[in-house]
């Protein structure tokens with residue numbers, strides 16, 4: 001019921017998934033409050049966050065993702081996501097970041113009795129439904145047992161606009177990391193299957209590879225990765241019909 005369309009139901013939904021609190025970095029800000037005359041609901045609707053790009057910082061809280069010693073994927077994802085947010089905003093793209101600290105998104109999801117992992121995934125998808133961005137970009141770090149596996153891999157929803165977005169981001173990261181990998185279509189991942197807008201999972205580089213790792217854990221390397229992803233997103237917006 002809460003997912004069905006506009007007006008009040010969307011506001012109830014927003015509250016239910018915890019979006020009305022802090023923790024969402026983006027265009028949203030509470031309106032000035034006038035205690036003597038309560039705002040009509042039509043005004044409240046303006047408080048909904050809007051975005052061209054929803055940046056999904058992978059994992060968080062109890063879910064660390066992959067790790068190398070005490071270097072956690074969730075921390076690298078967050079660092080790159082924050083930098084990507086700043087770069088995009090600096091270039092005039094409205095971006096929203098769905099996690100601004102080290103916590104699990106499942107903690108915000110109190111409306112489902114599913115497993116923590118499924119609540120986490122549903123929360124990421126739910127945020128996308130509410131914010132209605134033009135693009136969904138999920139930031140991750142890869143791991144391989146096989147030596148020599150390095151470089152970026154962009155996995156995209158198996159449809160045209162996602163493929164285009166994936167190709168541009170892959171190209172940006174390939175240039176940045178001197179790689180020649182190709183983007184990969186997939187329908188195996190929950191967010192790629194469920195999110196209704198063009199969406200990609202960006203496996204930025206391999207934490208298992210020493211050269212990649214050096215880049216992933218250094219602020220300068222993280223900035224270069226974020227810039228390359230932003231270049232891809234901007235290239236997509238240049239050619240895609242909106």
Ligand SMILES: [Zn+2]
Nearest residue numbers: 058065140141
């Ligand atoms: Zn991951």
